Amino acid sequence: MEQAELFSLLKSAGLPVAYHHFKKPPAPPYLVCLFAYSNNFGADNGVYSKANNYQVELYTTKKDPETENLVESALDAAEIYWEKSEAYIESEELFQVLYAVEI
Template structure:
């Protein structure tokens, strides 16, 4: 799966979705996703597998586990194994963020 294909799948959830950031303030809930460092498998002076690390951030106004479950169901349906940091409250922004990290 590519990052572009992942973006298309995320949009099927029906929430505003953008790579890295939005140019205008979106309505909650919304999703931002971005690429982190790559962790390629390298041996014998050869790259055997390119592995891109991805983070998806889900922002909600309230504690809304049903929205997180929608995202988690999508990732699981796509066969993506992820780590989740759920429902961190961002006091300055008055919203919650759940973060999902995985490799493609």
């Protein structure tokens, strides 16, 4: 899967999606996706298999398991393994659920 396919997949959850940031954020809930790091496998002095890790960040005004389930269901349907963490951003008054995915 490539980055463009990941974006299409995330859009299928029915939420606004942007790479890295929105110029003007929409009303929550929304998604931001960005490249985090690569985890390539090397052989014979080259990259044998590429693996790119992305952060998919869900922003909501309240803890919202239903919206989280939309994102998780989209990732599950594409058989993408994910890990999840959560934080509250006081200055923005938003919950951030971060999904770490590797494609």
